[in-house]
Amino acid sequence: MADRFAIILAAGKGTRMKSPRPKVLHEIGGRSMLAWSVALAKDLGCKRTVVVVGPDMPLLSEAAAKFVGAENVVIQRDQLGTANAVDAARAALKDADGHAIVLYADTPLVPKEAGVRAFAEIEKGASICVLGFIAKLPNRYGRLVTDGNGSLNAIVEANDADELQLRIELANSGVMAAPVKLMFDLLGQVRNDNAKGEYYLTDLVGLARERSLQASVAHCDERDVQGVNSQVELAQVERVFQDSVREQMMAAGVTLPAPETVYFSYDTKIAAGVTIEQNVVFATGVSVESGAVIRAFSHLEGAKVGPGALVGPYARLRPGAVIGKDAHIGNFVEVKNVTIGEGAKANHLSYLGDGEIGAGANIGAGTIFCNYDGFFKYRTIVGEGAFIGSNSSLVAPVTIGVGGYVGSGSVIVEDVPADALAIARGRQAGKAGWARTFRDAKSAAKKAGNKPKGAV
Ligand code: UD1
Numbered sequence: 512m513a514d515r516f517a518i519i520l521a522a523g524k525g526t527r528m529k530s531p532r533p534k535v536l537h538e539i540g541g542r543s544m545l546a547w548s549v550a551l552a553k554d555l556g557c558k559r560t561v562v563v564v565g566p567d568m569p570l571l572s573e574a575a576a577k578f579v580g581a582e583n584v585v586i587q588r589d590q591l592g593t594a595n596a597v598d599a600a601r602a603a604l605k606d607a608d609g610h611a612i613v614l615y616a617d618t619p620l621v622p623k624e625a626g627v628r629a630f631a632e633i634e635k636g637a638s639i640c641v642l643g644f645i646a647k648l649p650n651r652y653g654r655l656v657t658d659g660n661g662s663l664n665a666i667v668e669a670n671d672a673d674e675l676q677l678r679i680e681l682a683n684s685g686v687m688a689a690p691v692k693l694m695f696d697l698l699g700q701v702r703n704d705n706a707k708g709e710y711y712l713t714d715l716v717g718l719a720r721e722r723s724l725q726a727s728v729a730h731c732d733e734r735d736v737q738g739v740n741s742q743v744e745l746a747q748v749e750r751v752f753q754d755s756v757r758e759q760m761m762a763a764g765v766t767l768p769a770p771e772t773v774y775f776s777y778d779t780k781i782a783a784g785v786t787i788e789q790n791v792v793f794a795t796g797v798s799v800e801s802g803a804v805i806r807a808f809s810h811l812e813g814a815k816v817g818p819g820a821l822v823g824p825y826a827r828l829r830p831g832a833v834i835g836k837d838a839h840i841g842n843f844v845e846v847k848n849v850t851i852g853e854g855a856k857a858n859h860l861s862y863l864g865d866g867e868i869g870a871g872a873n874i875g876a877g878t879i880f881c882n883y884d885g886f887f888k889y890r891t892i893v894g895e896g897a898f899i900g901s902n903s904s905l906v907a908p909v910t911i912g913v914g915g916y917v918g919s920g921s922v923i924v925e926d927v928p929a930d931a932l933a934i935a936r937g938r939q940a941g942k943a944g945w946a947r948t949f950r951d952a953k954s955a956a957k958k959a960g961n962k963p964k965g966a967v
Pocket residue numbers: 520521522523524563587589590591592593595596615616617618651652653654666668682683684685710711712713737738740
């Protein structure tokens with residue numbers, strides 16, 4: 512098989528986004544659109560991926576260099592159109608021998624199979640292959656002009672199309688494959704005598720046909736190639752992504768009573784046999800094992816949830832939260848960078864940050880791990896089977912030994928040995944009859960109109 516190369520176009524200004532952030536750094540499913548295209552190129556086995564960026568886009572160049580290496584980031588000086596953008600990769604790919612695929616970074620959800628189909632057409636002998644789809648509202652998309660036998664004659668941009676061509680429903684996704692050398696050869700002939708005065712990549716098809724070369728269409732679904740040009744379209748593509756993950760999750764045995772209210776990231780891993788209630792958000796880096804239940808209104812990020820665990824309602828799991836088998840994390844409990852042992856429970860209103868909680872430990876309502884002194888962070892270790900009374904502050908670094916017991920309302924600043932009790936609060940005092948005497952004196956004063964000094 513010929514070597515594969517990818518050219519990702521990301522130099523457009525994205526003015527319709529009206530955002531200070533470069534368009535393709537906006538995210539779908541918790542990952543930038545640029546990263547989606549880079550991942551596709553990798554999945555397609557591309558030997559090298561070149562990303563074309565604009566000048567004065569330091570954030571974008573930096574992100575691209577992180578993904579593909581600075582040597583594979585090229586700058587398109589002026590945004591003269593998509594053909595001019597691909598041409599910016601000419602020097603970087605001068606020694607490349609094989610087949611290239613052009614991806615538009617503003618079209619993030621192209622499935623691997625669609626890319627495979629486009630390359631396959633070239634491998635079978637087509638000179639150029641474009642990924643096309645039937646558009647419900649073809650609008651601004653370029654139209655694919657085919658002959659009766661399904662081979663492609665030309666792509667006409669919407670602005671340049673006549674009445675008849677505008678009625679064509681087969682639209683250009685922007686994905687195009689061709690042998691590298693032929694692609695750059697044809698690019699040299701592209702002119703800008705069109706409505707926008709731009710150099711269109713789409714003209715390559717007509718140019719290839721003039722040389723009697725074969726051009727073909729690979730087909731895909733509209734929802735896989737929806738492009739993002741505005742904030743509204745960004746949200747639409749996010750919805751397409753979310754709907755498809757929800758469907759995949761349910762097909763794989765995840766129970767979602769209200770799938771439309773649950774939000775996933777590109778890397779969320781949920782095992783069969785997990786139930787996810789309403790209004791749950793999975794930010795990046797979460798895995799949940801079988802039998803766990805994530806109850807309503809929980810937010811999870813960078814967390815691992817073990818089998819049979821119960822999380823929420825209203826729980827917040829932050830990066831480094833590792834919830835053991837059958838453990839319970841209840842309402843208004845925030846967990847960050849803490850490993851929680853099997854069957855341990857923190858059921859109500861707690862902040863557990865930086866530490867370890869042993870199996871079977873019970874963390875009372877209102878427990879706080881005081882992990883930060885304003886400069887550094889420290890760990891709290893709670894041993895197996897320990898019991899932390901409600902409303903306790905554990906001032907880290909501190910260790911509660913195995914089976915240790917902390918009295919409610921304690922502020923613990925020293926380690927507690929195994930099986931010991933620690934109480935760190937004012938001792939209770941009692942005065943018999945005090946309340947009655949107090950009330951009698953006050954009500955008499957009020958009746959007599961004697962306001963105490965300072966009363967208002
Ligand atoms: C393009 C296609 C159109 C297709 C549609 C699919 C052309 C001429 N038209 O239109 O047929 O239906 O995509 O979404 O290709 N870019 C650069 N440099 C430039 C111009 C653009 O890098 O000078 C990049 C943009 O960042 C973007 C991509 O190329 O990632 C597409 O450009 P855009 O202007 O959005 O093209 P469309 O008008 O959407």
